[in-house]
Amino acid sequence: xxxxxxVTGLAVMGRNLARNLARHGYVTAVHxxxxxxxxxxxxEFGGEGSFVPAETAEEFVxxxxxxxxxVVMVKAGDPTDAVIREFAALLxxxxxxxxxxxxxxxxxxxxxxxxxxxxxxFVGSGVSGGEEGALHGPSIMPGGSxxxxxxxxxxxxxxxxxxxxxxPCVAHIGPDGAGHFVKMVHNGIEYADMQLIAESYDLxxxxxxxxxxxxxxxxxxxxRGRLDSYLIEITAQVLAHTDAATGKPFVDVVLDQAEQKGTxxxxxxxxxxxxxxxxxxxxxxxxxxxxxxxxxxxxxRELPGPTPTLLDSAAYDRxxxxxxxxxxxxxxxxxxxxxHQIAAGSAEYGWDIDQGxxxxxxxxxxxxxxxxxxRIRAAxxxxxDLPTLLVDDxxxxxxxxxxxxxxxxxxxxxxxxxxxxxxxxxxAYYDSLRAERLPAALVQGLRDFFGAHTYHRADxxxxxxxxWATKDREEVTxx
Ligand code: NBP
Numbered sequence: 063x064x065x066x067x068x069v070t071g072l073a074v075m076g077r078n079l080a081r082n083l084a085r086h087g088y089v090t091a092v093h094x095x096x097x098x099x100x101x102x103x104x105x106e107f108g109g110e111g112s113f114v115p116a117e118t119a120e121e122f123v124x125x126x127x128x129x130x131x132x133v134v135m136v137k138a139g140d141p142t143d144a145v146i147r148e149f150a151a152l153l154x155x156x157x158x159x160x161x162x163x164x165x166x167x168x169x170x171x172x173x174x175x176x177x178x179x180x181x182x183x184f185v186g187s188g189v190s191g192g193e194e195g196a197l198h199g200p201s202i203m204p205g206g207s208x209x210x211x212x213x214x215x216x217x218x219x220x221x222x223x224x225x226x227x228x229x230p231c232v233a234h235i236g237p238d239g240a241g242h243f244v245k246m247v248h249n250g251i252e253y254a255d256m257q258l259i260a261e262s263y264d265l266x267x268x269x270x271x272x273x274x275x276x277x278x279x280x281x282x283x284x285x286r287g288r289l290d291s292y293l294i295e296i297t298a299q300v301l302a303h304t305d306a307a308t309g310k311p312f313v314d315v316v317l318d319q320a321e322q323k324g325t326x327x328x329x330x331x332x333x334x335x336x337x338x339x340x341x342x343x344x345x346x347x348x349x350x351x352x353x354x355x356x357x358x359x360x361x362x363r364e365l366p367g368p369t370p371t372l373l374d375s376a377a378y379d380r381x382x383x384x385x386x387x388x389x390x391x392x393x394x395x396x397x398x399x400x401x402h403q404i405a406a407g408s409a410e411y412g413w414d415i416d417q418g419x420x421x422x423x424x425x426x427x428x429x430x431x432x433x434x435x436x437r438i439r440a441a442x443x444x445x446x447d448l449p450t451l452l453v454d455d456x457x458x459x460x461x462x463x464x465x466x467x468x469x470x471x472x473x474x475x476x477x478x479x480x481x482x483x484x485x486x487x488x489x490a491y492y493d494s495l496r497a498e499r500l501p502a503a504l505v506q507g508l509r510d511f512f513g514a515h516t517y518h519r520a521d522x523x524x525x526x527x528x529x530w531a532t533k534d535r536e537e538v539t540x541x
Contacts, residue, residue, distance in 0.1 A: 068093065070119075071094060075196050086217075119152060134159060188245020223427025223428075247400045250346075251430055274302070274312075281298040329343055395492055421435050465492075526538070
């Protein structure tokens with residue numbers, strides 16, 4: 063065969079990835095279960111590069127040079143297993159299958175293990191940036207063997223997004239499920255980012271009584287500062303948009319129930335298993351769940367709120383700036399939590415993930431791309447064993463500078479009765495990590511009281527239990 067790489071699964075993502083490869087000069091074999099899609103691609107975009115269309119899996123495999131490189135871009139779950147099974151039977155040792163869909167990392171670990179036994183390299187790769195990213199340059203997070211990465215690197219670097227300094231937004235994340243794990247956390251952070259933006263909008267709307275078009279202007283201003291990012295930019299666009307049918311602000315005609323495809327939920331489920339506190343991400347997932355419970359919300363609509371108050375004029379004048387500071391501080395916390403989860407996953411599964419590289423390849427192409435990520439990259443480059451982003455010099459001083467405003471925003475939100483689970487959870491996390499003593503000591507006392515669960519003492523080693531049911535409440539050391 064003469065094709066350098068093949069793409070199977072030619073819905074919107076696979077088609078755009080194949081076009082991206084062909085546009086970069088790679089002879090690209092293309093295949094889809096329903097061959098009408100394959101023919102349509104070549105008819106519409108054949109002029110963009112060199113495509114080798116295949117009707118059958120056998121033809122597709124035969125058209126590839128060896129070692130074969132096959133990118134699978136089909137629906138995650140059973141379809142991915144079906145396609146892998148079909149192709150694995152036709153491949154030879156040394157060939158490479160890349161799953162570029164949104165697989166759960168545990169599935170990727172299983173698939174990698176099964177294929178490794180047959181000598182086939184399996185690369186579970188996160189791809190972020192939506193359909194536009196797939197075509198013009200996504201952020202790519204491949205896992206799998208170092209050998210398979212070497213065979214793919216030139217192509218992946220060519221088709222990936224480029225950061226401002228020109229470096230490609232792709233890096234070998236680590237073995238087996240590492241790439242899909244990092245993509246999962248990326249999506250969890252994306253949920254948190256969006257929730258914090260939504261809370262900022264809600265506060266500006268309620269506290270300042272601004273119309274969406276003026277709030278769009280506020281976001282546009284923020285986008286010229288340290289919050290410069292894709293999500294802030296498109297927030298301004300969505301808020302400024304007017305519904306053609308009604309002439310109302312678009313944001314006022316959209317049903318206020320946020321949906322999800324599940325990667326945020328996976329992030330939180332995995333964090334619970336790893337014991338990593340990702341409260342900002344969890345609140346974002348729960349906020350979508352709350353929004354979706356229409357019946358519950360209808361039943362609760364009559365619950366009393368605070369007596370309406372207005373901000374005094376000094377508070378009014380500084381409020382938008384306060385919200386910018388609260389947003390920046392809470393965003394730092396959300397990323398600190400996400401990177402903690404990456405470090406914990408890396409330790410648990412032996413992936414040895416370089417967190418600075420992860421931040422570096424998120425600088426462009428993906429949904430959370432932002433100037434901010436270059437700061438994170440610098441933080442981990444300065445100190446690869448950084449225990450949390452919060453203690454990096456830059457972020458520590460940003461948090462210090464923002465904290466009065468951050469606290470004012472959270473308390474104002476509580477006074478006005480505007481829900482800000484993201485801001486509040488982020489602040490609570492910050493204060494929890496800072497605390498000299500946590501009330502966890504009391505929790506341990508209660509556990510020992512009702513369940514004899516024992517406790518450790520801060521002043522000497524050992525395991526202790528107090529005989530709570532006895533009169534003297536003697537402390538013993540259970541054997
Ligand atoms: P879809 O997720 O809608 O999947 C459609 C493709 O899967 C078609 O090519 C379809 O073939 C194929 N397929 C199915 Br369904 N069942 C199959 C089976 N049993 N055997 C063979 N092929 C099968 O496509 P997409 O929206 O392009 O997304 C592809 C992947 O990329 C997904 O994992 C998605 O989660 C991920 N992703 C999507 C985005 C995005 O913005 N959409 C972003 C990042 C990642 P057919 O044409 O014959 O029905």
